[in-house]
Amino acid sequence: MRRLVAELVHNRVMFLMIAPTLIFFSVFAYLPMVGIYYAFTNFSFEGGLFGSEFIGWQNFRFLVESGSLWSLTKNTVLYNLAFILLGNLLQLVCAIFLAEIPGKLFKKTTQSVMFLPYFISFVLVGAFVFNLFNSENGVINTLLQQLGLPGYDFYMHTSPWKYIIVFFSIWKGLGYGTIIYLAAIMSIGDEYYEAAKIDGANIFQRIRSITIPMLVPTFVLLILLSLGGILKGQFDLFYQIIGNNGMLFESTDIIDTYVYRSLAVNFDIGMGTAAGLYQSFFGLALVLTVNYIIRKTREDYALF
Amino acid sequence: MAQTKRKKAGIGMLAALLLATTLAGCSKDNNKPSASGSASPNASASGNTSPAASEANKPDISKKVTLNWYLLGDAHKDTEKVVAEWNKMLEQDLNTTVKLNFTSWTDWQTKYNLLLTSGEKIDMIFASSWADYYKFAKKGAFMDLKDLLPTYAPETWNTVPKQDWDDVSVGESIFAVPSTFPEYTPDGIVYREDWRQQLNLPEITDLNSIEAYLDGVKKAKPKVIPINGKAWNEQFYLFLSNFDFKQIGGDSGLIVAKSYDTPRDIVAYPFTQEFEDWVKRMKTWAQKGFWSSNTLSDQQEAGDGIKTGNGAVYWRNPAGAGGFINDLKKSNPDIQLGYFPFTRFHNYATPNLSINNGMAIPKSAANPERSLMVLDKLRNDPKYFNLMTYGIAGLHYDDLGDGKHIVVPAKGQDPKVVTKYDIASWGWRYEPNMRSEEGGWDGLDKLNEEFKAESKPNIFAPVLMDYQEVKTQVTAVNQVFQQYGQPLMMGLVSDPEKALATYREKLKKAGIDELLAYVQKQTNAYLDEKGIQ
Numbered sequence: 102m103r104r105l106v107a108e109l110v111h112n113r114v115m116f117l118m119i120a121p122t123l124i125f126f127s128v129f130a131y132l133p134m135v136g137i138y139y140a141f142t143n144f145s146f147e148g149g150l151f152g153s154e155f156i157g158w159q160n161f162r163f164l165v166e167s168g169s170l171w172s173l174t175k176n177t178v179l180y181n182l183a184f185i186l187l188g189n190l191l192q193l194v195c196a197i198f199l200a201e202i203p204g205k206l207f208k209k210t211t212q213s214v215m216f217l218p219y220f221i222s223f224v225l226v227g228a229f230v231f232n233l234f235n236s237e238n239g240v241i242n243t244l245l246q247q248l249g250l251p252g253y254d255f256y257m258h259t260s261p262w263k264y265i266i267v268f269f270s271i272w273k274g275l276g277y278g279t280i281i282y283l284a285a286i287m288s289i290g291d292e293y294y295e296a297a298k299i300d301g302a303n304i305f306q307r308i309r310s311i312t313i314p315m316l317v318p319t320f321v322l323l324i325l326l327s328l329g330g331i332l333k334g335q336f337d338l339f340y341q342i343i344g345n346n347g348m349l350f351e352s353t354d355i356i357d358t359y360v361y362r363s364l365a366v367n368f369d370i371g372m373g374t375a376a377g378l379y380q381s382f383f384g385l386a387l388v389l390t391v392n393y394i395i396r397k398t399r400e401d402y403a404l405f
Numbered sequence: 406m407a408q409t410k411r412k413k414a415g416i417g418m419l420a421a422l423l424l425a426t427t428l429a430g431c432s433k434d435n436n437k438p439s440a441s442g443s444a445s446p447n448a449s450a451s452g453n454t455s456p457a458a459s460e461a462n463k464p465d466i467s468k469k470v471t472l473n474w475y476l477l478g479d480a481h482k483d484t485e486k487v488v489a490e491w492n493k494m495l496e497q498d499l500n501t502t503v504k505l506n507f508t509s510w511t512d513w514q515t516k517y518n519l520l521l522t523s524g525e526k527i528d529m530i531f532a533s534s535w536a537d538y539y540k541f542a543k544k545g546a547f548m549d550l551k552d553l554l555p556t557y558a559p560e561t562w563n564t565v566p567k568q569d570w571d572d573v574s575v576g577e578s579i580f581a582v583p584s585t586f587p588e589y590t591p592d593g594i595v596y597r598e599d600w601r602q603q604l605n606l607p608e609i610t611d612l613n614s615i616e617a618y619l620d621g622v623k624k625a626k627p628k629v630i631p632i633n634g635k636a637w638n639e640q641f642y643l644f645l646s647n648f649d650f651k652q653i654g655g656d657s658g659l660i661v662a663k664s665y666d667t668p669r670d671i672v673a674y675p676f677t678q679e680f681e682d683w684v685k686r687m688k689t690w691a692q693k694g695f696w697s698s699n700t701l702s703d704q705q706e707a708g709d710g711i712k713t714g715n716g717a718v719y720w721r722n723p724a725g726a727g728g729f730i731n732d733l734k735k736s737n738p739d740i741q742l743g744y745f746p747f748t749r750f751h752n753y754a755t756p757n758l759s760i761n762n763g764m765a766i767p768k769s770a771a772n773p774e775r776s777l778m779v780l781d782k783l784r785n786d787p788k789y790f791n792l793m794t795y796g797i798a799g800l801h802y803d804d805l806g807d808g809k810h811i812v813v814p815a816k817g818q819d820p821k822v823v824t825k826y827d828i829a830s831w832g833w834r835y836e837p838n839m840r841s842e843e844g845g846w847d848g849l850d851k852l853n854e855e856f857k858a859e860s861k862p863n864i865f866a867p868v869l870m871d872y873q874e875v876k877t878q879v880t881a882v883n884q885v886f887q888q889y890g891q892p893l894m895m896g897l898v899s900d901p902e903k904a905l906a907t908y909r910e911k912l913k914k915a916g917i918d919e920l921l922a923y924v925q926k927q928t929n930a931y932l933d934e935k936g937i938q
Contacts, residue, residue, distance in 0.1 A: 143873075146521075146545040146768055163877045168914060169884070235699045237630065256699035257897060346701040347888040348897055354888075362887060363880040365515045370522055372880065 139374040153371075160375035163363060169354075174332070174383070177355040181331040183267050184274075189323060191271060192278030197312055199279065200286045201304065212283075216276030226269055227341030234265070259352040262343070266353065270338055278323075285319040286312060321395065321402045329388045332356060332380040356380060464557060469496075470772045472503045472528040472779065475520060477536070478829040480507045487796055487826065494789065498782065501775050507828075521546045524769050528776040531832045532581045532765035534655050534758055534866055539575065543871045547580035547765045548773055554579065557774045558781035564835070569759035572867065582780060583759035584834035589856040590722035590757055591748045592642035595708070595729055597622070597717045598743030609745045612647050619695045622717045631717040633710025635703045636696035639720040640687065640894060646747030648679045653928055654868035658879070659886060659917065660924045665753065668864055668932060671925045673917050675890065675908055684893050684901045691896030700895060712737060727849040728827065731813075731842060735820045744848055746855075754856035755863040762831035783833045790838040796826025802840075810843040868931045875923045878916035885911040 109116060135150070140160055142153040164170050195215065202208050233240045234255040242252040255261055289312065297307050334355035343353045345362070360376040388404075396403035481487075484505070492502040508516040517536060520527060532538045532547070541547060554562040565585050573581045596609065596618065606621040607614045619631045632639050645652070650661040653671070663670040663677075674680050690696075697703065708729055710716020714737075721729055726744045733740055748754045764780055766773045783789045795802045795811055800823060802811040814823040825842075841849075872879050889908040898904035932938070 144522075159877075163880045166877060166881060166916075231699070231702060231704070235697070235702075237697050237699075254698050256702055344702055344704075345887060345891075346699075347890070348701060348892045350888045359884070361515075363884060365512075365518075369876060369880075372876070 136374060137378055139370050140378045142371055144370040156371075160369075160371040161379070163372055164376060164379060169359065173354060173356050173359050176352070177332055177334050177357075180263075180266065180334065180355060181327075184270050184335075185324060185327045185331070187267065188271050188274055188278060189320060189327075192275060193282050193316060193320065195275065195279045196282030196286055197308055199283055200312070201308070212276070212279070214276075215279060218273045218275070219277045221273070223337035223341040226273065226338070227344070230265065230269065230342050256346065256348060259349050262349050262353050266338065266342060269342065270335065273338075281323070282316060282319065285316055289315045318402055322404070325388065325391060325395070325404050328391055329384045331387055332383040334358070336361065464774060464778065466500045466775070466778075469500050469502075470775050472501060472772055472776050473506070473526055474503050474776075475506045475508065475527055475530040476829045476832070477508050477510070477513050477517070477531050479509050480505075481796070481826050481828050482824070483796060483801070483826060484828060487792060490797060491789070491792055494792075495779060495782075499775065499778055501779060503779060521767055526769050526771045527767045528770045528772050529764055529766055529780065531829060532760070532763050533832075534760050537655065538573075538581060538760055538763070538765070539654065539869050540871045542573075542575045542578075542580040542765075543869065546767060548768055548770060549578040549580060550582065550766065550773075550777070551577070551579045553774060553777055554582075557777035558582070560785045561781050564785065565759075572759045573763065575869070581760060581763040581765035582777075582784075582832075583763040584761070584831060585759065585784075586762070586831075586834040586836045586839060588724070588757050588761065589748075589754050589853060589860075590724060590761065591746050591754055591856070592646055593721060593723060593726065593744060593746035593748075594639065594643075595711070595719040595721050595726045596743050596745065597711070597740065599741035600626075600717060601743065609743070611750065612643070615643070615745075616690070619690070619718065620693060623694055629715055629717060630694065630697050630710065632696040632700075632707050632719075633716030634700070634705035634707040636700045636707060636895065637891065639707060639718055640690075640696075642720060642747065644683055644894070646750050648683075649751045650674055650679075651865050653865050653924060654870045655866065657870070657924060658920075659882060659890070659912070660921055662865060662928070665751070665755075665861065665864075668937060669925075669929060671921065671928060673912065673921050675905075675912060681905060684896070684905060687894055687896035688898075688901045689896070696895070698897060701891060701897070711740070711742075714740075723849055723852045727846045728825075730846040730848070732825065734846075744852075746852060748856065748859070753859045753861045755861055755865075756856075758863060758866050762834060764832040780833060784835045784838070787838050790833070790835065791840075793833070794826075794830045794838075795840065801826040804840070805843060809840060811840045812843050813845075864932070864935070864937055868928050870924065870927045872923070875916070875920050878920045881915035882912060882917050882920055885915045 138150060139153075141155055141157060142148075142150075143156045143159075144153050148154070199208055199212060202211075231239075234242075236242055236252060236254045236256065239255075241255075245252050255265075293311050293315075294307055297311060302310070334357040336357040339353060339355055339358050340361065343349050343358070356376065356379075360373060363376075364373050392404050484507075488503070488505050495501045495503060508520070514536070517530075520530065521541060532541075561582060565583060569583045569585065570579060573579055573583050594615075600606075600622055601609070601618055604621045604625050606618050609615055609618055622629060622631050644650070645661070649664040651665060651668075652658075652661055659673050659675060660671060661674050662668050663672055691698070706719070707716055708719040708721075711719055712733065719729065721744075723744065723746060730742045730744070733742060746754075766776055770776060783793060791798065791802075791804070795813075798804060799815050800818060801815065802813050803815045804811055813825045814820055885908070889904065889911055892898050893901065893904045893908055
């Protein structure tokens, strides 16, 4: 105890500096964790959190018994893998292009244009999608008609929606991710490139042997960070684009939208928390596994 | 040393503060009035020297409070002005102001649920049998008002009929103040009467004539989508009304009583022959283009289609139809609309329960007493009632002084600028204070006469169900309904027969039988209690 106090006094400035973070996480991340208990209770307004009846695992039944848990988990994971891998790759490529392009004006303009979609809300994206793809006066179908081609009824088929959703997700995140990678490229020392130039390396060789290897740690870090949320779908994206259109659920339903629909009719805190808990546990297990693998193979890149 | 002490004290305080703020969020409400209602709040009033007995009971309003109220739906563009006016009056009379919030109609059910469960301090909220009043009341989301009403809302307590109080009673408790406005709100459709006449289509009297009308319009005007927007309600309520399938205890989803006369004959409708015929018919409707193939993703109301001249049918209850027709009379005087109530399929109507609209006080309320006093004023004082229901006199409306009619908008106001003041004011309706619009659609009165003449008691709405024991099944069944049932009923699947088989199989798996048994049991219990065979 005495040593702890002495430590506190000795490094008081340090502790003061870390205090906001500690407080932030304890208030917004650790204290709310008490609510996990909801997942095991039959919520009643009178009982509140601790007064409600304890019912064990019953709240998890709706996830398992509907028989769709597997396909939902699969959809969620696959969509997220596509978002994460494709997204990061494209961001990386764009960042390299932007870094190598000489014209300042062009560079700035491109960067801004790419960044813009990031600020558009998903509600608007949903409206875009409906106006692009609907069969009556959607842009694409009108275009097809003008060209004398037969129209395509997007809302009657499930297959195109995978691509549409992945496209819009990447489109929206591209600018933001590019900036992160661009910052990483900017921090690579000029001397490497100059040395390479003197040795006669052309631009492709410089990218392959300097830029890309230097970016790998950033790449791995970003992937690792996003893996934790792999079971958390982007609810806004899916809900705004697909909504309650049961026609398209087969290939577009993820855990978040499923849970939302379940509880919109039958509002139940217990069941909602149960679903959230399942997602978090799965995410945690995944991060630990991937991190373990990375630590075994390339220790420097591991998160912890 | 002194410095350390101070710091430690500081950390301790900080921790205490943190703990206090978080606990405050979880703690149960301490302001909840004691069971005897008249206990502490008017302790100071006991010294009142006023001779009248009612005066002596007058609650203490010396403390100024701000109440938090929630209504469903959207605010009117002038709501801010109206509420400011209202607050001026409230401050003078009751030393109170009210912050009036709206849920907006988008996803209102979810928001309503969240408001009640999140623990936000709400002093009054709209409540209704169609917004799961009974379920929430049974779960204990609302405050019991029985002991508060005589003291804090005496006028309301005396003017609401006994039967209506019975309607809102759950066990021995009263959890809401019902509106007092006997009303019929059957489903029905608004349609383009001018097009029907112009195209020489038959008068709408039954399902076949509706089909003929839709077909005639689509053929003569290929650019028009007869039900333009989300067509689900138009189709679904037509289905229920056509076969006289009755939902039980509000929205009972797929479980219905087969007809009014056989309330104990309860089925899951997807398993009926009627349903099979219906989905085949709807397939042809969808193919003929009565609605678009993206109808399930469309966010537009079919009524908007009518306004732009691209639609022909809109699902409304008679009062809603009246509002819609009146609005259109002003904005598109060249459009002639007609209305067909679905009661005509089977020639009877059932009145609403009083709690079809009402106001309730959530458990979380900070000032339930004051909130009831405001409601009492709002319902019974015409000055308050008119302001909050019809807007500002001389701007939104003119009172004709006959106690029955108002003119909308007020004289000298441009109807294009000043639109009818129209918020979800249904919860505080009190018939003697209600006014109808001069020169408005006269169909509503005629329809009400028609309904009254063929009225039968409402035996399905008051069945109390909270679905607690079958909540897993309810959830699973609803998922199946959305994924397979909706596209099937909208005729969007390529092979209805195959899709129907899948739908039924999935429903069985989701536990529809248990759900059915639950509803059957509850309904039987209710019917036994009321002595209905």
